[in-house]
Amino acid sequence: MVKVTKIKGFADLFPPESCKYELMERQARAIFTRYGCQEVRVPLLEKTELFARGIGQQTDIVQKEMYTFLDRKGRSLTLRPEATAGLVRAFIENNLDKQGVCKFFTFGPMFRYERPQKGRMRQFHQIDVEYFGPASPLADGELILMLWDYLQALQLKNIRLELNSLGCKECRPHFISCLRDFLAKLPADRLCPDCNQRKQNNPLRVLDCKLEKCRQVLKDAPKITEHLCLECKKHFEQVIGFLQTGAVELELNPFLVRGLDYYQRTTFEVIAQNGKIGAQSAIAGGGRYDGLVKMLGGPDVPGLGFAVGMERVSLLLDLEENNKLDFYLAILSPLAFAQGLVIAQKLRAKGFKGEVSFEAKSLKSQLRIANKKRVKTCLILGEDEIAESAVQVKNMDTGVQQKVGFEDLEQALGIQV
Ligand code: HAM
Numbered sequence: 001m002v003k004v005t006k007i008k009g010f011a012d013l014f015p016p017e018s019c020k021y022e023l024m025e026r027q028a029r030a031i032f033t034r035y036g037c038q039e040v041r042v043p044l045l046e047k048t049e050l051f052a053r054g055i056g057q058q059t060d061i062v063q064k065e066m067y068t069f070l071d072r073k074g075r076s077l078t079l080r081p082e083a084t085a086g087l088v089r090a091f092i093e094n095n096l097d098k099q100g101v102c103k104f105f106t107f108g109p110m111f112r113y114e115r116p117q118k119g120r121m122r123q124f125h126q127i128d129v130e131y132f133g134p135a136s137p138l139a140d141g142e143l144i145l146m147l148w149d150y151l152q153a154l155q156l157k158n159i160r161l162e163l164n165s166l167g168c169k170e171c172r173p174h175f176i177s178c179l180r181d182f183l184a185k186l187p188a189d190r191l192c193p194d195c196n197q198r199k200q201n202n203p204l205r206v207l208d209c210k211l212e213k214c215r216q217v218l219k220d221a222p223k224i225t226e227h228l229c230l231e232c233k234k235h236f237e238q239v240i241g242f243l244q245t246g247a248v249e250l251e252l253n254p255f256l257v258r259g260l261d262y263y264q265r266t267t268f269e270v271i272a273q274n275g276k277i278g279a280q281s282a283i284a285g286g287g288r289y290d291g292l293v294k295m296l297g298g299p300d301v302p303g304l305g306f307a308v309g310m311e312r313v314s315l316l317l318d319l320e321e322n323n324k325l326d327f328y329l330a331i332l333s334p335l336a337f338a339q340g341l342v343i344a345q346k347l348r349a350k351g352f353k354g355e356v357s358f359e360a361k362s363l364k365s366q367l368r369i370a371n372k373k374r375v376k377t378c379l380i381l382g383e384d385e386i387a388e389s390a391v392q393v394k395n396m397d398t399g400v401q402q403k404v405g406f407e408d409l410e411q412a413l414g415i416q417v
Pocket of ligand 1: 083119128283285287304311312
């Protein structure tokens with residue numbers, strides 16, 4: 001019999017790969033709920049019209065990447081290519097604007113008929129966050145800070161945040177006409193065939209062409225951030241100020257326009273800088289989309305959000321590093337077990353992961369165990385330490401050891417999830 005195989009661009013996930021998805025979801029729940037976000041679930045299948053209107057008729061997603069089909073009654077349905085449009089629909093349909101600011105997150109599969117390659121699948125997974133209600137630049141700042149916080153919690157290294165503003169209904173048309181003038185003056189052979197098309201239909205998209213040929217020409221193109229109206233300029237500066245205070249490393253990129261038409265003002269992407277992930281280096285992207293809720297038939301409520309690409313983050317994740325215990329508590333004397341248990345329970349209640357030794361062995365053999373477990377910190381407790389209400393804290397990477405009072409242990413271990 002001929003075997004039935006999976007569809008091109010779709011994948012089965014087994015351990016250890018599936019463990020990475022569990023970790024990404026677990027950390028998302030832990031971090032996002034700290035900022036007041038609530039988990040929601042929305043359908044995978046929506047009416048095609050929602051995406052055509054929401055994402056934009058001229059986008060690549062709507063023009064060539066959607067899985068669209070007719071149901072048994074001849075209605076056009078589409079497997080969601082992203083989560084924002086569905087969440088906006090759900091927000092409107094459930095009258096959630098009555099509840100003030102809403103902060104939601106959701107996980108799940110998305111579907112885009114793209115050419116599969118490393119980090120690019122036809123069924124892929126996103127962690128999606130949406131804020132409904134806040135117009136303030138503080139919300140943009142908090143949203144991006146939360147994303148950064150999340151990526152740090154996953155211990156991702158070599159990532160950078162790119163930030164831009166796409167202006168609003170007032171200032172963007174003026175910028176687009178400057179851009180059109182610039183592009184019109186270019187001989188057709190200076191741009192790739194796609195950009196020659198985009199030049200007519202969606203000139204903004206020319207700006208983020210990845211081909212070196214187009215990039216060279218575009219160096220001299222007008223910059224949107226130099227054409228912002230006063231309100232958009234102020235908003236952008238406040239977002240930048242907030243992020244600098246929050247110690248997010250960011251880079252301004254006036255060419256960052258994103259592939260969906262609903263954005264206004266702030267847009268951002270997180271880029272992985274090491275080679276592990278291949279050409280598809282954007283691991284997350286998002287921005288502000290004031291006007292989208294109204295455009296889809298709801299009240300005039302501002303919105304903003306982002307999505308993290310789980311396939312791409314999984315390429316960067318080091319499971320071993322993430323699953324390391326925060327502490328191993330070495331017990332030097334049988335009289336220290338009770339106190340050790342109290343300390344461990346207090347730390348666990350604060351979210352630290354750790355184990356306590358079951359036997360009072362020599363320090364040397366306990367350090368060997370801690371080493372084997374690859375813990376970050378070994379806590380050492382004997383009768384001398386108990387007499388001083390303190391614990392020896394040994395950093396297993398540097399070997400540095402210091403005595404820390406019971407009350408200060410949490411701080412010594414650092415704030416972790
Ligand atoms: P997006 O930039 O289209 O934005 O997708 C977000 C992330 O999903 C990308 O940065 C990438 O990591 C991942 N991704 C996209 N396509 C694929 C693919 N074919 N295979 C693997 N990963 C992929 C959005 O989807 C917006 N809805 C984000 C948003 C939320 N904006 C506001 N709220």
